[in-house]
Amino acid sequence: MDQRTDVVDPQDLMDLPLPRPSECPFGPSPDFARLRVESPVVQVRCPTGMRAWLVSRYADVREVLGDAERFSSRTGQVPHMMGHADPGRPVRPGEFTRMDGAEYQRFRRHIGPEVGTPKRLAELRPRVEAIVDERIDALAAGGSRADFYGDFTVPVTTAAISGVVGVPYADRHLFHHAAAAVFSDVTSEPEMAAAMRPLHAYLYQLVRSRREDPQDDGVSRIIARSEQANEPFTEAELVSMCAVMLVAGFDTTATALAHGMFALLAYREQYARLRADPSLIPSAVEEIVRCFGGAAGIARQVTRDTEIGGTPVRAGDYVVVAIQAADRDPAEFEDPDTIDVGRRMSGHLGFGYGTHQCFGQQTARLELSVVLEKLTRRIPSLRLASAVEEVPFKENTPVIGPAAVPVTWDEILPRERGQR
Ligand code: HEM
Secondary structure (H helix, E strand, O other): OOOOHHHOOHHHOEEOOOOOOOOOOOOOOOHHHHHHHHOOEEEEEOOOOOEEEEEOOHHHHHHHHHOOOOEEOOOOOOOOOOOOOOOOOOOOOOOHHHOOHHHHHHHHHHHHHHHHOHHHHHHHHHHHHHHHHHHHHHHHHOOOEEEHHHHHHHHHHHHHHHHHHOOOHHHHHHHHHHHHHHOOOOOOHHHHHHHHHHHHHHHHHHHHHHHHOOOOOHHHHHHHHHHHOOOOOOHHHHHHHHHHHHHHHHHHHHHHHHHHHHHHHHOHHHHHHHHHOHHHHHHHHHHHHHHHOOOOOEEEEEOOOEEEOOEEEOOOOEEEEOHHHHOOOOOOOOOOOOOOOOOOOOOOOOOOOOOOOOOOHHHHHHHHHHHHHHHHHHOOOOEEOOOHHHOOEOOOOOOOOEOOOEEEOOOOOOOOOOOO
């Protein structure tokens, strides 16, 4: 069979998204197991009408993400899922997620240190610890039942990203509202513009004030770093960059954390292992990101005629890498569908791979680690408050995960008793 996208009868194309398993809320579509063996690079029709090559094997996904010259990010991350994210629209100033090459590196150079250096992370840790303790205290004050996603992970990751960028937590509604629009596949382009306008207006003020009066915060340092290097950012670029960080930084982490804890509480022996042996927390964090990172897949565009895993693809074709499927590839991970907090592995793709690999991965790792440390100490009796199959899932979004995780507990230990 000719495998070219443009010669396949549209009737024969598979539709994305592939159905998620009804019996188990912890895995990507079971169809991926078959695809990885029979059609690892296959043509699909996306919800936005775009045709793309769906790539599901670990080695192939890594190859695509690792080669920015053959596979461009110009499309944006999720144009296959979101009608408002037309892959052909012009790249806006500061929209670095859709840039390649040197144009992109200018952004990475100046933002990267803000979220990834050991010094910055060491400064962030006590802040994140305080945020997590406060939220655990709030759970205790609220009774013996809560929604772990809405009442806990969203406030924790919101406070963390607010601190990283330098936006007061009190102003979070602006980027929550924008993120809800960005990550919804039912948002139209005009709705998107309307949702971003107040955030952009706010960030313009913030950027101007930091230019005139630098503070000890992320925006001020990014401005200073770029100016010292003689590569100053324009106001429009700074506004867009801050918006990307705020929007990309909280619900991805909140959802992965909620999904991960949902799994650890559903397979409660895993939570018990962490309580008994906190040295497993770093591997538990990686396991959560392997299983629940990566979202619904990331898009790229082929820049020149080439092959993926032996399948020819042409310049201009779209590619969607199914990260969660790749991270469940038995060729790479032993017993990949089992969540194992002690798993020894390297190289999952939950934070992506290659040039555009997640900017905030060290921040996310820090947040997940602190949450697991504090929860296992202070709420050893934490458990699900509803049956696994009753936990509702988000709809109309590529950020796959639970919409709420009802939890309960017997006792929450005060901060001082929760010390090891
Ligand atoms: C568990 C939480 C997270 C997951 C699973 C995650 C996942 C990802 C993935 C898969 C990509 C790659 C996109 C691509 O290749 O096109 C990415 C990019 C990105 N992430 Fe994250 N992320 C998380 C947390 C964060 C946080 C906390 C921040 C902010 C501090 C952040 C900021 C970004 C940004 C700015 C990009 C775009 C990078 C680029 O295009 O060069 N992420 N993330």
